[in-house]
Amino acid sequence: MIDRAYRGDLVRKLSHFPVVTILGPRQCGKTTFIRSALPEWSYVDCERPSDYEPLLADPERRLRQLGDFTIFDEAHRVPELFPVLRSYVDEERSRSGRIVLLGSVSPELVAGISESLAGRSAFIELTPFLLSEVVGRAEDSLGRLWFRGGFPDPFLWSDDATVIDWFDAYSRTFIERDLNALGVSISSQRMRQLWAMLCHVSGGMWNASDIASSMGVNYQTVNRYVEILERAFLVRRLQPYFVNISKRIVRRPKLYVRDSGILHHFLGVRTAAQLDVHPSRGASWESFVVEQIISTVELDRPGAGFYFWRTSGGAEVDLLIEIEGTIIPFEVKVHSSPSRGLTKGLRSCMSDLHLRRGYVVYPGAESYSLGSGVDVVPVQRLLTDAEYRDSVLGIE
Template sequence: MRYYIKRRLEERIVAALRTNPAVALLGPRQCGKSTLARKLAERLPRFLYLDLESDADLNKLGQPELFFQHNADRLICLDEIQRLPQIFPVLRSILDRQGRNGQLLLLGSASPDLINRSSESLAGRIAYLELTPFLSSEIEVETKGANKKLWLRGGYPRSFLAQNESVSFAWRENFVRTFLEKDIPQLGIRIPSTRLKRLWQMCTHFHGQILNLSKIGDSLGLSYHTIQNYIDLLEQTFIFRILRPYHTNLKKRLVKTPKLYFRDSGLWHCLAGIRGFNDLMGHPMFGASWEGLGVESILAEFPDWDGYFYRIASGTEIDLVLENGRKKVAVEFKASVAPTVGDGFWQALQELKIDEAYVVAPVPEPYSLRQNVRVLSIADFVRTFRG
């Protein structure tokens, strides 16, 4: 990387370490967890970083009780903790024995259930935070046109900061290969890499669509339940986001099947063979690409809000319904500089008693469509919604 782009999560990690014995920072491989941890080491006293992908560092934990006893007054960071799942029972006893906050920072590339395959729980001792690839609010200061580049390349730091589109695309191709051939087996999961890649490529056609497990299974010659297990795995390793349908007491025939999104737009573009912006604009799923970018950008920026989509059998639909307590916000995504919405959108706003609504589109300046309905870009939505 040419330089460090400050991550929004940095202050939340520091605050969480002050109030919890342990903090787990989870997120996909290569999203910047290690870089962020090293940055934290510059500001937090007595910070000790171990990379468990390094045999030298891994060997230091050959006698974990002795190691932690010797470093009892330090904040110990264990990077790629999924490499050492057997250490969790030891961590629990150490956290209880020392009884202070800010003892451990764990970095992992999968969900808690995949990382900690022991029966030991750190519940009540650990706070979980998720680091995503770069967000629009983090890269606005980078260069003019940064948000367009974020859309095409995705937010993985080495992809986003690559010197040109060819280097960025090659990095993503290598990421997919390494993930399938190395990262998944390291989690103790035995799935042929060729099979999982075929699933990825098949799922590019379902990006932003209702998830049809039977259709995917038929195409790959695999059972419904096998496909479900594979989809769950890719959700737990931060590759897919599964957006659940919004449930309401209205007497409507609601769509009850979830939608699937690739969380990083750059990875989806790579698997779909989209190398440049001209390729993207001419692609039949151009609109789905924008929608996926918007859904992920918003849900990653505002993790305290629950996200759903709303659709009934007649076609009335809202792309994203955000809910926090009793407040409901509707978001529609349109890949157009002159967006319009259909009657179904206005009908859905009334049905759900939406408090405020937005149409998120690649427009240069925000403007009002109707009262309480604004048209604005992803970056402007984030600024507006954060207040």
């Protein structure tokens, strides 16, 4: 079993809040994580009839039978639980670490907590594997994680054919069951078409109208579907960073498919060798690295802000991280030895925002300087060496 980096965050939040809610995409390892972290706790699977039927019949009675130290998996399946849970928690409001809720397709769960458990529950977003969690687990952990993505099963399995079967089954489950449960009236074929289009534009500017035109629907419909995928932790819309400067700054978000394994599945990339020559290789690397950096830094530095920067003239930086008012820009390159000629956008951003430091993130092993405050940093060291990462982020 792979130890997850979220255990410390779980312990900290259980010591302060009566309820902790763990969210994340289906099959990212939430159940395995929580049952290994809290092996003595009672476990209720709200998708198993023998577990959820007593809850539906009399939620208050069943909750009191279970008592403290109970995990409710896929808790959004039983929304009747939330108001009862509020009353139960408030009877001994000062006690912490009593209940854990798990959820994947999250709108109902978040709504229930917002309405019934506001101020009583802390949140943890559990992602698929981070590089820091799997480094050393394979001959090329970085390459494997990039190609297969971070969902535990496809990352750990030995052969590519089984991985293909897993992603086929995963996409069917999400499209045919979870989206229907959310009230999305779209055929499986149309949703697969949307997914394919999203994967082809991953790492690019988000333009719902372009997708809508290709699908023959209106842009509001496309935006609604993408919002659902975003809430299910499968896509990310990264917002632009802009300040009141003379240059016109693009204000549309960029869209990323968050798991590179899903991205490659819908792009038809079936082997690592195919990825090496695929026309979307650069965009795939950018999507992978941006997601890994954001997820890693969010865990280290709650409250950090994440943006990109792009002018109407086309100068762009892939990722800006804001920590306590300080901006750190990162340009992501799949090139084996990035040179000064690849940093025009980064230098433009540094000049416009008056930044002293900027970084190029690449798949190599050596750090080196390109001068004028620009350093090239290895992605593996950035993601797995906390002390090095803190020095890059300017954290003492």
